[in-house]
Amino acid sequence: xxxxxxxxxxxxxxxxxxxxxxxxxxxxxxxxxxxxxxxxxxxxxxxxxxxxxxxxxxxxxxxxxxxxxxxxxxxxxxxxxxxxxxxxxxxxxxxxxxxxxxxxxxxxxxxxxxxxxxxxxxxxxxx
Numbered sequence: 001x002x003x004x005x006x007x008x009x010x011x012x013x014x015x016x017x018x019x020x021x022x023x024x025x026x027x028x029x030x031x032x033x034x035x036x037x038x039x040x041x042x043x044x045x046x047x048x049x050x051x052x053x054x055x056x057x058x059x060x061x062x063x064x065x066x067x068x069x070x071x072x073x074x075x076x077x078x079x080x081x082x083x084x085x086x087x088x089x090x091x092x093x094x095x096x097x098x099x100x101x102x103x104x105x106x107x108x109x110x111x112x113x114x115x116x117x118x119x120x121x122x123x124x125x126x127x
Contacts (some may be wrong), residue, residue: 003050003052003070005104006043007043007046007047007050007052007070008070008071008074008103008104009033009074009100010029010033010040010043010044010047011047011052011053011063011067011070011071011074012071012074012075012078013029013032013033014029014053014061014063014067014071015063015068015071015072015075016032016075017029017032018062018063023058023060024060024061024062025059025060025061026040026041026044026059026061029044029061044061047067051064051066051067052064052066052067052070053067074103074104077099077102077103077106077111078099078100078103080111080115080118081095081098081099081102081103081106082095082096082098082099084114084118085098085099
């Protein structure tokens, strides 16, 4: 299930918007990401062709199970990595930017190892 970074960002944005809005449309994604609607339309066509989203006749965008799985994985990485970096004293804006880059390149295995290591360290500090 290899997806490029741009597609992962779109899927993550759709997930985040779907938690805030009753319906997600291309214009919402464009506004959230700061992209032109035409760029978003091309991306939505690609995501639809890869069965990552569905688009209703009204233009409402929903993640498929496959798209949701990718979006949730990326969003989990983003939240964890940005929190971890801020916990080490990295300023919030830098931590968010770095987490956004890191979330796309770290392997499942490395991410899992980082998570387990951080949890073990947190457990040690509680005792």
